[in-house]
Amino acid sequence: MDPGLEAAFRYVERFLFGDANRPGLTVYDVERLVGYPAKGEGPLSYTLPRAQALSGVQAVRLHYYPKDPHLQLIVEIEDREGRKHLRHFRWNGFTWEVPEGKRGDLRSTEESLGFLKVGEDYFLGFPQEEAKALEEAVRKGEALGAKYLLCPRCGARVFYAPSVRPAEVVCPRCGNPTLLFKTFSGLEPVKDPLEALAEEQRALRRAIEELLAYLKRKLGP
Numbered sequence: 001m002d003p004g005l006e007a008a009f010r011y012v013e014r015f016l017f018g019d020a021n022r023p024g025l026t027v028y029d030v031e032r033l034v035g036y037p038a039k040g041e042g043p044l045s046y047t048l049p050r051a052q053a054l055s056g057v058q059a060v061r062l063h064y065y066p067k068d069p070h071l072q073l074i075v076e077i078e079d080r081e082g083r084k085h086l087r088h089f090r091w092n093g094f095t096w097e098v099p100e101g102k103r104g105d106l107r108s109t110e111e112s113l114g115f116l117k118v119g120e121d122y123f124l125g126f127p128q129e130e131a132k133a134l135e136e137a138v139r140k141g142e143a144l145g146a147k148y149l150l151c152p153r154c155g156a157r158v159f160y161a162p163s164v165r166p167a168e169v170v171c172p173r174c175g176n177p178t179l180l181f182k183t184f185s186g187l188e189p190v191k192d193p194l195e196a197l198a199e200e201q202r203a204l205r206r207a208i209e210e211l212l213a214y215l216k217r218k219l220g221p
């Protein structure tokens with residue numbers, strides 16, 4: 001997980017809900033910060049001043065929607081990569097609550113990036129650009145040391161990011177929960193397990209034929 005993003009979420013949580021030392025933010029505080037109603041009917045925005053706890057993200061912004069009874073506040077945390085993490089709140093007269101069906105959890109761990117299929121392989125926990133770059137490196141045999149899971153049933157490969165717990169991953173192609181842990185060495189060609197089995201059988205048949213030919217020669221007709 002991104003520690004800068006985590007720190008920003010913790011900061012925002014204290015800012016909104018307060019802690020032992022200071023009260024939380026009220027809807028009146030938000031109105032004062034964004035300049036409502038002096039600056040118009042909204043929606044209105046306010047960027048939090050830079051603080052040590054926010055040094056790991058680009059910005060934290062509050063967006064205030066004074067005319068919407070269901071959703072009044074959107075907190076936007078923009079991380080280092082420019083991804084925006086949005087959380088939704090409404091003021092219930094006492095504190096901030098999360099409108100039904102919206103996201104209000106002030107945690108970044110929930111932000112999981114799903115499977116991306118690039119070429120023949122799957123990539124888990126990577127943003128699109130990184131997945132594409134890694135796929136290219138794998139194709140060229142250059143991604144040495146990259147960790148991946150191999151499905152012994154269907155041959156799918158899942159390259160995963162350091163934030164992913166690989167033991168919990170299920171094959172995205174066939175649903176097999178038992179995947180093999182692998183490290184890319186650039187040597188192994190992609191091999192279909194059925195193809196591998198067929199090759200093994202062909203080799204076995206050749207060995208038997210050779211043995212029979214040998215025995216025939218040895219023992220005579």
Ligand SMILES: [Zn+2]
Binds near residue numbers: 173
């Ligand atoms: Zn599979």
